[in-house]
Amino acid sequence: MWNNKNKAVTFSFDDGITQDVRAIEILDKYGLKATFNLNSSLLGLKGSIARNGKNISYDKISPQRVREVYKNHEVAVHTLTHPNLTEQSEATVIWQVEEDRKALERLTGKAVVGMAYPCGGVNNDDRVADIIRANTGVKYARTIASTHNFDLQENLLRFNPTVYYIEDCLFDIAEKFLAIKVDKPQLLYVWGHTYEMDAGLISWEKFEEFCAFISQREDIFYGTNSEIFI
Numbered sequence: 001m002w003n004n005k006n007k008a009v010t011f012s013f014d015d016g017i018t019q020d021v022r023a024i025e026i027l028d029k030y031g032l033k034a035t036f037n038l039n040s041s042l043l044g045l046k047g048s049i050a051r052n053g054k055n056i057s058y059d060k061i062s063p064q065r066v067r068e069v070y071k072n073h074e075v076a077v078h079t080l081t082h083p084n085l086t087e088q089s090e091a092t093v094i095w096q097v098e099e100d101r102k103a104l105e106r107l108t109g110k111a112v113v114g115m116a117y118p119c120g121g122v123n124n125d126d127r128v129a130d131i132i133r134a135n136t137g138v139k140y141a142r143t144i145a146s147t148h149n150f151d152l153q154e155n156l157l158r159f160n161p162t163v164y165y166i167e168d169c170l171f172d173i174a175e176k177f178l179a180i181k182v183d184k185p186q187l188l189y190v191w192g193h194t195y196e197m198d199a200g201l202i203s204w205e206k207f208e209e210f211c212a213f214i215s216q217r218e219d220i221f222y223g224t225n226s227e228i229f230i
């Protein structure tokens with residue numbers, strides 16, 4: 001299915017923060033591909049976030065750096081300002097998604113067709129997905145609900161990832177994926193936020209170990225989300 005391969009690996013990281021730069025260096029080292037989901041109206045803002053008992057830098061990539069930082073990967077929608085879309089009107093959903101998409105296209109000089117839903121908890125539903133499908137240029141959208149399996153899903157506007165990379169089962173799932181013999185397309189989809197490595201929810205060293213472990217397999221296609229889905 002993917003360059004005549006039935007197994008694929010993709011990564012997805014949210015929020016467009018400066019820790020993405022270090023993560024990209026690791027991904028590039030091992031020939032891996034990721035999609036980075038950005039809030040265009042928040043780019044360039046400085047901040048911090050409390051995670052795992054630590055106060056972590058949460059500085060957004062400046063808009064002027066977006067094209068260069070993400071040149072080897074995919075940029076996708078995360079809405080303009082990161083609201084929970086299930087709480088918004090139809091008009092607001094369209095505005096948050098489509099205006100972010102257009103802004104990111106201007107910044108990257110590339111087509112933007114993907115998305116990750118912002119906020120934790122219940123951050124998506126059929127109503128929102130139907131609005132996005134009918135009124136925007138978004139072709140796929142990722143949730144935050146881990147499946148722990150590798151099957152493809154019919155509804156690309158509510159696509160559930162395989163695993164959140166801070167989960168303890170990350171390596172176990174990867175080992176299972178590498179070991180399976182397949183007769184149909186199977187996908188390992190890993191997601192997270194790169195600041196979580198500064199917070200120690202997964203170490204930078206463990207992330208690099210994972211990238212080395214999953215990479216350079218002749219039977220696996222490594223692509224961005226859009227290369228997998230579109």
